[in-house]
Amino acid sequence: MTSEKEHNHNHSHHHKHEDAHSHLPSDPELRVKAIETLLLEKGLIDSETLDELIDTYENKIGPQNGAKVVAKAWVDESYKKRLLEDATAAIRELSYQGRQGENMVVVENTPDIHNVVVCTLCSCYPWPVLGIPPTWYKSDEYRSRTVREPRKVLSEFGVNVDPKVKVKVWDSTAELRYLVLPMRPKGTEHLNENELAELVTRNSMIGTGLPENAK
Amino acid sequence: MSRLHDMGGRFGDGPIPIPRRRNNEIDNHEPTFKYDWHAKAWAITLAAGALGEWNLDISRHYRECLPPKDYMNYSYYEKWLAALTNLLVDKNLVSLEELKNVIDLVEKKGLNFEANKSEKLDKRAWLARDVQKTLGWGGPSIREINVSPIYKINEKVVTVKYSPNEDVNGGHTRLPSYVMGREGIIYSYNGSHVFPDKNAHAKGENPLPLYTVEFKASELWGVSAEDDNDSIYLDLWEPYLKK
Numbered sequence: 001m002t003s004e005k006e007h008n009h010n011h012s013h014h015h016k017h018e019d020a021h022s023h024l025p026s027d028p029e030l031r032v033k034a035i036e037t038l039l040l041e042k043g044l045i046d047s048e049t050l051d052e053l054i055d056t057y058e059n060k061i062g063p064q065n066g067a068k069v070v071a072k073a074w075v076d077e078s079y080k081k082r083l084l085e086d087a088t089a090a091i092r093e094l095s096y097q098g099r100q101g102e103n104m105v106v107v108e109n110t111p112d113i114h115n116v117v118v119c120t121l122c123s124c125y126p127w128p129v130l131g132i133p134p135t136w137y138k139s140d141e142y143r144s145r146t147v148r149e150p151r152k153v154l155s156e157f158g159v160n161v162d163p164k165v166k167v168k169v170w171d172s173t174a175e176l177r178y179l180v181l182p183m184r185p186k187g188t189e190h191l192n193e194n195e196l197a198e199l200v201t202r203n204s205m206i207g208t209g210l211p212e213n214a215k
Numbered sequence: 216m217s218r219l220h221d222m223g224g225r226f227g228d229g230p231i232p233i234p235r236r237r238n239n240e241i242d243n244h245e246p247t248f249k250y251d252w253h254a255k256a257w258a259i260t261l262a263a264g265a266l267g268e269w270n271l272d273i274s275r276h277y278r279e280c281l282p283p284k285d286y287m288n289y290s291y292y293e294k295w296l297a298a299l300t301n302l303l304v305d306k307n308l309v310s311l312e313e314l315k316n317v318i319d320l321v322e323k324k325g326l327n328f329e330a331n332k333s334e335k336l337d338k339r340a341w342l343a344r345d346v347q348k349t350l351g352w353g354g355p356s357i358r359e360i361n362v363s364p365i366y367k368i369n370e371k372v373v374t375v376k377y378s379p380n381e382d383v384n385g386g387h388t389r390l391p392s393y394v395m396g397r398e399g400i401i402y403s404y405n406g407s408h409v410f411p412d413k414n415a416h417a418k419g420e421n422p423l424p425l426y427t428v429e430f431k432a433s434e435l436w437g438v439s440a441e442d443d444n445d446s447i448y449l450d451l452w453e454p455y456l457k458k
Contacts (some may be wrong), residue, residue: 019282020304021297023315030321032252035300036259036330038309038317043333044266048343050258056346058247058254098353103405118390120223122275123291132247132257136232138291144225147393151441156231157241157283167445173389174425174450175356175408191450201243209241 062131065096066179067200069129070211071193072105074184084108087179091129101128101177107170108181109207114161116154116207117170118146125128126177130205137206149173157208180207188214217378217392218385219286220279224393224435242394255432260299265341268306271354272415276387277302356409358422362383365453366426370401372456374428379455380412385414387415390455394447396433402448 024031039045069091073080083090087104091097104126105141107115119125125133136142146153150167154160161167170178182204188196191214203209222228234242248254264274273341277298281289289297303309341349368374376396380386389411407422414420430447432440 007384012449017266017300020311020314021281021300023311023318024297024300025318025322028256028290028296029250029252029326031293031296031300032255032259033326034314034317035296035303035323036255037321038313039259039263040330040332041302041317042313042446043309043336044311044340045259045262046336046340047332049262049341049346050255052262052343052346053258054248054254056350060421062247063243065235089370098351099349100353102353102355103408120393121220121389124277134245135249135291136234140222141228144222145231147447148224148436148439149441150445153231157233163442167442169445169447171391171447171449173391174405174411174452176405176425176427176450177307203241203243211407 020091043094047067057127057132061096061128063200063202064128064197065094065131066126066129066202066205068193069096069106069179069204070181071197073181073193074196075193076081080181083181091179095158096128098128100124101126102215103176104129104179105170105176106179106181107168109161111165111183113166113168114154115170115180116146116150117172117176117180119172120144120147121147121173124172124175126175126179129179130202134202142157154208157203159208159210178203182211185211190214218279219283221392223391226447253292256296256299260295262306262341263299263303265349266308266337267341268308269302270414271418272387272409272411273417274298274302275411276415279387357406358409358420360407360408360422362422362424364404364424364426366401366456366458367426368401368403370458371398372401372426372428372458373398374451374455375457381454382413382418383416386412388412388455390451391449393435394430394449394451397430399430399434399449401426402429403427405450409453410454412452412454426451426453426456428456 073083083106087106091104109115123133123138147169150169151161172178199212201209201212204211234245236242278294281294281297304311374394374397378388379390380388405425408425409420410423426450427448432445433443435447
């Protein structure tokens with residue numbers, strides 16, 4: 001038997017840290033406090049930068065951005081064409097760009113195709129249009145099952161895909177980031193772009209949901 | 216052999232942990248960060264990454280290299296924090312001694328004390344006024360180099376059978392085990408992108424052609440495929456493929 005500290009790290013290359021992380025306190029809050037304190041003391045991070053980052057993704061960057069992209073594609077055929085041809089450029093037209101969305105791909109749901117996005121290796125997600133991924137997207141359950149039994153996974157989200165519809169699963173294994181363009185709900189002809197954006201849920205842009213119906 | 220993070224197709228995981236409201240409707244609006252410490256762990260990882268001592272592929276590989284027991288027991292941001300701690304020590308940004316001292320300090324004082332902030336920021340530190348600009352730039356992985364891709368759209372390819380990292384045994388790769396040795400079709404060509412298998416081990420960017428490859432569900436899962444006509448698409452670098 002080996003003790004916790006001696007366990008085989010299974011590295012072929014040698015690291016110096018010798019499981020530095022194993023010294024951390026068991027309470028995760030204390031772990032964060034320890035690292036934060038140390039990096040602040042050493043001037044390696046600035047607390048204002050942390051606040052700015054958190055505020056940005058809590059309040060400014062999120063699925064409301066992606067919803068505007070989708071709504072615009074629903075009302076503007078030429079924008080939709082640009083979006084499907086060069087998503088990065090088309091999304092930049094709405095000033096959404098940058099970190100974790102440098103190379104965007106938009107995949108379109110049609111009466112014959114339902115798309116769903118996953119990252120089996122980690123948690124790749126299009127930040128500029130959807131923000132930080134929800135917990136379920138990062139869960140082992142979603143990562144392991146979506147590529148093998150997408151229809152069953154989708155049914156857990158209440159999305160029952162007709163057997164005649166082809167399911168396409170996009171496993172984000174590189175730095176391309178995927179956004180699903182859901183189908184515009186029926187009976188929304190009277191709505192304008194802003195009203196349509198209200199119907200676009202986050203999950204509908206991952207493929208695990210559908211847009212809401214007009215009220 | 217694969218590592219635990221490479222879990223696509225694995226059996227045994229239960230229902231997706233979907234948050235629901237009281238009326239059982241799916242909650243699309245759970246908070247960005249469930250706890251303050253999640254937000255802090257995330258932001259500190261980004262800010263420490265901005266010091267430039269490692270790249271995205273290295274930080275991914277550090278998370279994957281956590282001992283399997285820790286990988287399975289840690290929640291998402293605990294993995295981030297553990298990998299960050301190992302990186303900080305390995306890259307000499309903090310010493311093990313300093314780390315142990317600060318751990319002693321928080322274990323004695325708890326959460327409610329103010330860090331004794333350095334008066335001068337390290338010149339590599341990410342300034343608050345630069346945050347929006349840096350986020351807007353991001354870190355594109357595409358490189359404008361004159362390499363012609365070997366494979367053409369709609370061409371049949373087979374993925375390599377074994378873990379493809381040629382330099383490091385058990386090294387980083389973005390070819391999941393569930394598609395190794397399987398036949399697919401080139402769906403699109405995406406230009407040349409930084410090759411993680413090299414970049415994660417600080418062996419240079421070595422940009423290489425990146426393709427999106429379509430695999431039939433029946434090719435990956437055989438008779439247990441839900442529907443033979445469903446497809447799974449992966450973004451794969453040229454060395455992961457052969458004719």
